[in-house]
Amino acid sequence: MTTDQFFLMRHEILLVAVGVIVLVMDLMTTPATKHRIIPVAIVLFLINTIIGFLPIETGKIFGGMYRTDDITILMKNALNIGVFIIFLQSAEWLKNHEEKFNSYGAYFFIVIASLVGMDYLISSGDFLMFFIGTELATIPIAALVAIEKAKIKSSEAGVKLILSAALSSGITLFGISLIYGTTGSIYFAEVSKVFDGNSLQILAFIFIFAGVAFKISIVPFHLWTADVYEGAPINITSYLSVISKASAFFILIILLYKVFYVIPEIRNNILYATSILTMTIGNLFAIRQQNLKRFLAFSSIAQAGFVLLGIIGGTQIGFASVVYFLLIYVFSNLGAFGVVAAISNATGKENIDDYNGLYRTNPKLSLVMMLSLFSLAGIPPVAGFFGKFFLFMSAAKQGYFILVLIAVVNVTISLYYYLLVVKAMFINEQENPIERIDSDMYTKIGLAICAAGILAIGFFGTIFDFINSKAFGSM
Amino acid sequence: MIENIGIEQFLILSTLMFFIGVYGFLVRKNLITMLMSVELILNAVNINFVAFNKYYYPENLQGHFFAMFVIAIAATEVAVAIAIIISLYRKIRTIDVEQVDEMKY
Numbered sequence: 001m002t003t004d005q006f007f008l009m010r011h012e013i014l015l016v017a018v019g020v021i022v023l024v025m026d027l028m029t030t031p032a033t034k035h036r037i038i039p040v041a042i043v044l045f046l047i048n049t050i051i052g053f054l055p056i057e058t059g060k061i062f063g064g065m066y067r068t069d070d071i072t073i074l075m076k077n078a079l080n081i082g083v084f085i086i087f088l089q090s091a092e093w094l095k096n097h098e099e100k101f102n103s104y105g106a107y108f109f110i111v112i113a114s115l116v117g118m119d120y121l122i123s124s125g126d127f128l129m130f131f132i133g134t135e136l137a138t139i140p141i142a143a144l145v146a147i148e149k150a151k152i153k154s155s156e157a158g159v160k161l162i163l164s165a166a167l168s169s170g171i172t173l174f175g176i177s178l179i180y181g182t183t184g185s186i187y188f189a190e191v192s193k194v195f196d197g198n199s200l201q202i203l204a205f206i207f208i209f210a211g212v213a214f215k216i217s218i219v220p221f222h223l224w225t226a227d228v229y230e231g232a233p234i235n236i237t238s239y240l241s242v243i244s245k246a247s248a249f250f251i252l253i254i255l256l257y258k259v260f261y262v263i264p265e266i267r268n269n270i271l272y273a274t275s276i277l278t279m280t281i282g283n284l285f286a287i288r289q290q291n292l293k294r295f296l297a298f299s300s301i302a303q304a305g306f307v308l309l310g311i312i313g314g315t316q317i318g319f320a321s322v323v324y325f326l327l328i329y330v331f332s333n334l335g336a337f338g339v340v341a342a343i344s345n346a347t348g349k350e351n352i353d354d355y356n357g358l359y360r361t362n363p364k365l366s367l368v369m370m371l372s373l374f375s376l377a378g379i380p381p382v383a384g385f386f387g388k389f390f391l392f393m394s395a396a397k398q399g400y401f402i403l404v405l406i407a408v409v410n411v412t413i414s415l416y417y418y419l420l421v422v423k424a425m426f427i428n429e430q431e432n433p434i435e436r437i438d439s440d441m442y443t444k445i446g447l448a449i450c451a452a453g454i455l456a457i458g459f460f461g462t463i464f465d466f467i468n469s470k471a472f473g474s475m
Numbered sequence: 476m477i478e479n480i481g482i483e484q485f486l487i488l489s490t491l492m493f494f495i496g497v498y499g500f501l502v503r504k505n506l507i508t509m510l511m512s513v514e515l516i517l518n519a520v521n522i523n524f525v526a527f528n529k530y531y532y533p534e535n536l537q538g539h540f541f542a543m544f545v546i547a548i549a550a551t552e553v554a555v556a557i558a559i560i561i562s563l564y565r566k567i568r569t570i571d572v573e574q575v576d577e578m579k580y
Contacts, residue, residue, distance in 0.1 A: 127541075128537075128540065131544070131548070135548045139552055139555050142555055142556075143558070146559045146562060149562060152563075152566050152577050153578060155559060155562050155566060156563065156575050159506060159556075159559050159563055162552070162555060162559055163500075165552075166510070166552050166556065167513055170496070170520065171497075173517065173520040173545060174493055174516065174519065174520050174523070177520050177523035177538075177541075178523070180523075180524060180528075180537065180538055180541070181531065184532045185537065226578075231577075
C-alpha cells in the first residue's frame with residue numbers, strides 16, 4: 001500500500017490529528033487557563049471541516065475493507081458540519097459546568113473519536129469494519145451521556161444506552177456470523193455474489209437489520225431513545241439524534257443496496273411495516289410530551305419513519321432523497337436543539353409551558369426555533385418541505401400509494417405538535433416569561449449557520465441534482 | 476479428537492448460549508448480570524465464527540480474525556459499562572435495574 005492510497009482516508013486521518021492536537025494542548029493548560037482550549041478546538045475543527053471539502057480521490061484500500069466514493073465523502077462533510085455546529089453550541093454548556101471538568105480536552109476528544117468511528121462506519125466495505133465502526137461510534141458516546149456526575153438521570157441514561165447498545169451489537173454480530181457461515185466471506189462485494197436468500201440468511205438479515213435499526217431507533221427498537229435523550233447533556237442529545245442517526249441511516253442504505261438486494265420482497269416488507277410503525281408511534285408519543293428534549297426525541301423517531309419511505313424501493317432517487325433529507329435534517333434538528341440548549345443553559349427550563357411568551361423577550365431565538373420546527377414539519381418555503389417531498393415522491397414512483405397516504409396523514413399529525421411549540425412561543429402569554437437571554441458568540445454563530453442552512457438548501461435546487469448524480473441504485 | 480465432533484454440536488452450543496444470553500438480559504434484574512448475559516451472546520458469536528471457519532472455510536482466516544476483534548471490543552464495552560454502573564452506584568447505592576427508574580414514560 002502506497003502513501004497515496006493511505007491518504008484516501010484523509011477525513012479520518014485529519015480527525016484523529018485534530019483530536020490528538022486538542023488532547024496534547026489540553027495537557028499544557030492549567031485550571032486557570034483551561035477555557036482557552038474551547039476556541040482552539042473549534043478553530044481546528046473548522047479547518048478540518050474546510051479541508052474536507054477539497055477534492056479527493058476515491059477508491060478502496062485494505063483489500064476492500066475500506067472504500068470511499070463521492071457520496072460517502074459528501075456524507076462525511078455533512079457530519080463534519082453537524083459536529084462543528086454542536087461544538088459551537090456546547091461552548092456555553094462547558095463553561096457553565098466548569099466545576100465538573102478538570103479539563104475540556106476530553107470532551108472534544110471523545111466526540112471526535114466517536115465521529116471517527118462514524119466515518120469508518122459509512123466507509124466500511126466489509127462486516128468487520130462495519131462492526132468496529134459501530135462500536136467506536138457508540139462506546140464513547142455512552143461515556144459522554146454519563147458525563148454529568150452529579151445527576152442521577154445522566155448515569156441512568158448512560159447505563160441504558162450502553163446496555164442496549166451492547167445487546168444490539170451482540171444481535172448484529174450473531175447475524176454477521178450466520179452470514180459468514182453461509183457465504184464464506186465478510187466482504188460486502190463477495191457476500192452479495194453468493195447470497196441466495198435461504199432461510200438462514202434471511203434470519204441473519206433480520207438480526208443485522210435489528211442491530212442497525214436500534215441505532216436509528218426504528219420503532220420496535222426505540223425504547224431506549226426517550227430516556228437517553230432526556231438524561232444526556234443536551235449537546236450530546238443533539239449529537240445522538242442527528243449525527244449518530246444520520247450515519248446509521250447511511251450504512252443501512254449501503255447494506256440494503258449492496259448486500260441484501262437479492263431479497264427485495266423481504267426487504268421491502270420489513271421496511272414497509274417498520275416505516276408505518278415508526279411514523280405513527282413516534283408521532284403519537286410526541287404529542288403527549290412536555291419536556292422538550294423528550295419531545296424532540298420522539299419527533300426524531302417519527303422523522304426516521306419518513307426516511308425509511310425513501311429507501312423502500314431501492315432506487316437511485318431514493319438514495320439521493322434520503323441523503324438530501326439527512327442534510328436538511330442536520331440543520332433543522334440542530335437548530336431546534338441549539339435553541340433548547342441556549343435556553344436550558346441560561347435558565348434550566350426545558351418544558352413547553354416555560355416557552356410561553358418567548359417571542360416578547362427573545363425574538364431571535366423564537367424565530368430560529370420556528371424556522372427549525374417548520375423545517376422539521378415540512379412547511380413549504382423552508383428546506384424540510386423539499387426533503388419530505390423527494391422522499392414521498394420516490395416512494396410514490398414505486399407504487400406505494402397507501403404508504404405515502406399514511407405518511408401524509410402522519411405529517412399532518414406532526415404539524416399539530418410542532419405548531420403547539422410555535423403557538424406557545426408566539427401566541428401564549430404568561431406573567432413572567434423567560435427573561436432576555438444573552439447567548440455567547442459561539443451559540444449565535446451556530447444558530448445563524450443552522451438558519452442559513454435551512455433557508456439556503458431549500459432554494460438551491462442544484463444541491464439535489466448534485467447528490468442525485470453521485471447516488472446509485474440497488475444492484 | 477475433534478474429528479468425532481461435527482459442526483452441528485458447535486452450532487447447537489452457540490445457539491443455546493445466544494438465547495440464554497438474550498433471556499438473561501431480559502429477565503435478570505442486576506446490571507452486572509445483564510452485562511454477563513451480553514458476554515454470553517458475544518461468546519456464542521465467537522464460537523460460531525471459529526467453528527464456521529474451521530469446518531467450512533479452512534482456506535481463509537476471516538472468522539478467526541473476527542473472533543479476536545469481537546473479544547477486544549467486548550472488553551472495551553465492558554470497561555465503559557462498568558465505569559458507568561459504578562458512577563450510578565455511587566449515587567443510588569444499588570445496581571438493581573428496577574431502582575433505575577428516574578425517567579419513565
